[in-house]
Amino acid sequence: MFIVTAKEMYDIDKFAMQEIGLDGKLLMENAGRAVAEKITAMSSKQEKICVLAGAGNNGGDGFVIARTMMDQGYHIHVLQVVPDSKIRGDASFHKRIYENCGGSLSLFDGIDGTEVLDADIIIDAMIGIGVKGELREPLLSLVSLINQQTKKVISVDVPSGLPADEGTVEFSAVEATYTFIIGAPKISAFLNHTSPYYGTWELVSIGLPKKAFQLSTSKSIWNETNVRDCFPGRKPDDHKGTHGKGLVIGGCTEMPGALSMTLKAALRAGAGLITGATSEHVINRIASTNVEATYAVLSTTDGFINNDSKVNVQDYDAIALGMGMGRKAFTSELVRDVVSEANCPIIIDGDGLHHIQPYLTSLKRRKSPTIMTPHPREMAMLLGANVNEILVEPFRYASEFARKFDVYLVLKGMYSIITSPEGKQSVNMTGNPGLAKGGSGDVLTGIILAMIMQRQDMFDAICNACYVHGKSADLLIKHQHSHHDLLASDVIDGIANVYRTIS
Numbered sequence: 343m344f345i346v347t348a349k350e351m352y353d354i355d356k357f358a359m360q361e362i363g364l365d366g367k368l369l370m371e372n373a374g375r376a377v378a379e380k381i382t383a384m385s386s387k388q389e390k391i392c393v394l395a396g397a398g399n400n401g402g403d404g405f406v407i408a409r410t411m412m413d414q415g416y417h418i419h420v421l422q423v424v425p426d427s428k429i430r431g432d433a434s435f436h437k438r439i440y441e442n443c444g445g446s447l448s449l450f451d452g453i454d455g456t457e458v459l460d461a462d463i464i465i466d467a468m469i470g471i472g473v474k475g476e477l478r479e480p481l482l483s484l485v486s487l488i489n490q491q492t493k494k495v496i497s498v499d500v501p502s503g504l505p506a507d508e509g510t511v512e513f514s515a516v517e518a519t520y521t522f523i524i525g526a527p528k529i530s531a532f533l534n535h536t537s538p539y540y541g542t543w544e545l546v547s548i549g550l551p552k553k554a555f556q557l558s559t560s561k562s563i564w565n566e567t568n569v570r571d572c573f574p575g576r577k578p579d580d581h582k583g584t585h586g587k588g589l590v591i592g593g594c595t596e597m598p599g600a601l602s603m604t605l606k607a608a609l610r611a612g613a614g615l616i617t618g619a620t621s622e623h624v625i626n627r628i629a630s631t632n633v634e635a636t637y638a639v640l641s642t643t644d645g646f647i648n649n650d651s652k653v654n655v656q657d658y659d660a661i662a663l664g665m666g667m668g669r670k671a672f673t674s675e676l677v678r679d680v681v682s683e684a685n686c687p688i689i690i691d692g693d694g695l696h697h698i699q700p701y702l703t704s705l706k707r708r709k710s711p712t713i714m715t716p717h718p719r720e721m722a723m724l725l726g727a728n729v730n731e732i733l734v735e736p737f738r739y740a741s742e743f744a745r746k747f748d749v750y751l752v753l754k755g756m757y758s759i760i761t762s763p764e765g766k767q768s769v770n771m772t773g774n775p776g777l778a779k780g781g782s783g784d785v786l787t788g789i790i791l792a793m794i795m796q797r798q799d800m801f802d803a804i805c806n807a808c809y810v811h812g813k814s815a816d817l818l819i820k821h822q823h824s825h826h827d828l829l830a831s832d833v834i835d836g837i838a839n840v841y842r843t844i845s
């Protein structure tokens with residue numbers, strides 16, 4: 343499923359119309375009908391439905407919805423929120439058809455909004471992706487009136503007033519119960535501060551050609567179909583070497599658990615052989631519960647690993663670096679050496695991100711892929727930016743960072759964004775608030791480590807890992823646990839449930 347900015351959506355429309363020959367009025371008919379079908383499935387003919395129609399094509403969709411539902415016997419009234427003179431083009435065409443069919447219509451007087459107060463269901467077709475700046479009156483007051491109601495509000499394409507793109511914090515918008523998104527989800531459906539306005543959303547298809555999307559956007563949702571299409575299988579003649587030999591470097595006296603969880607997650611996720619490189623103390627603490635792993639002892643100062651013993655990085659297919667290693671200056675040297683000497687893919691996570699921050703440009707010199715897995719605060723640290731700036735524009739920050747330093751980036755969050763060094767982006771939709779706990783990131787790193795050592799494309803492997811991590815938590819919440827009690831180690835055990843459902 344593709345994800346678009348407003349500009350990309352307009353480009354896709356233009357391509358569909360100019361290059362493919364699809365007519366705008368037809369696309370609007372398809373949009374309105376598809377949304378009407380969804381709404382009829384969730385409403386009854388006894389309910390009073392008020393369609394709020396704006397001046398642009400979003401309003402045009404509203405007129406098609408109104409006509410389609412009226413024909414089926416629904417109790418429909420259109421409240422036009424702009425004067426007649428503002429309605430043009432395809433929207434005006436569909437308004438005329440609605441009126442010719444005898445549809446009931448009135449003009450919003452800008453004052454009382456009786457039709458809104460009387461309705462059981464409000465269909466918001468005032469503004470879609472064409473919104474510019476903050477809402478102007480009288481729409482601003484109307485939106486505030488709608489948001490005070492407890493009735494069902496169904497937005498068409500985008501809740502009116504909400505920007506389709508990232509980067510805006512000042513806006514007033516409809517707080518929808520449901521949104522039926524047309525053609526492709528817009529970026530604002532995946533941002534912490536804008537996604538709640540959509541309520542529950544669903545995509546409706548209107549016949550736009552796939553080619554138009556492929557030419558215009560490199561952003562998509564990574565879903566179960568993607569996973570099934572590229573998930574690595576196991577062959578009967580496979581042996582432990584076939585599934586990769588991974589090295590996990592990290593841990594310190596105060597944080598032995600982080601390393602332990604990465605090791606265990608990597609093994610559960612399918613790695614052939616896993617070695618933990620850490621202090622003797624950490625090994626003594628975790629070895630009895632991680633009996634399948636092997637270990638390499640690293641020298642330490644005050645319980646933190648240092649560079650004196652030199653880690654052998656040559657014999658591995660992939661390395662995970664940083665979990666629970668602490669932020670002592672002498673550990674930085676170890677991180678830098680591993681990054682420059684290893685000629686296999688490296689995942690840098692947790693404290694490793696802090697150590698590499700002053701040396702980010704060195705990542706460009708690596709011949710093998712580098713994967714970085716920051717959460718927004720770590721991303722802010724890497725960029726020397728404010729965390730709120732990142733949260734408001736995560737797609738842009740992620741894309742610029744991945745291209746600049748030639749890395750694969752997993753920007754973790756409610757919707758984790760995976761970005762390739764070329765700027766291709768996928769959003770992972772699995773996962774739940776139960777994952778907002780210590781250790782969750784260490785588990786993800788272990789799963790990524792296992793995935794990138796199997797036979798699959800690097801980007802696909804990372805996306806699959808994020809999917810498996812979140813899906814494990816989702817299945818656990820559904821059947822055994824709650825958001826409150828779910829632990830990172832449960833997520834490791836839950837990997838088995840995910841694998842059983844996808845393989």
Ligand SMILES: NC(=O)C1=CN([C@@H]2O[C@H](COP(=O)(O)OP(=O)(O)OC[C@H]3O[C@@H](n4cnc5c(N)ncnc54)[C@H](O)[C@@H]3O)[C@@H](O)[C@H]2O)[C@H](O)CC1
Nearest residue numbers: 369370397398399400469470471472473474476477478499
């Ligand atoms: N994706 C597709 O292929 C299709 C999408 N459709 C629908 O079309 C809209 C986009 O239509 P557009 O005409 O470009 O813009 P809008 O209708 O979203 O809005 C324009 C309308 O809004 C007024 N406006 C803008 N900003 C403000 C503001 N701050 N305050 C008040 N009013 C504002 C402006 O004056 C215009 O009148 C898309 O979302 C889909 O719903 C097609 O129907 C099918 C093809």
Ligand SMILES: [K+]
Nearest residue numbers: 466469500502
């Ligand atoms: K809308």
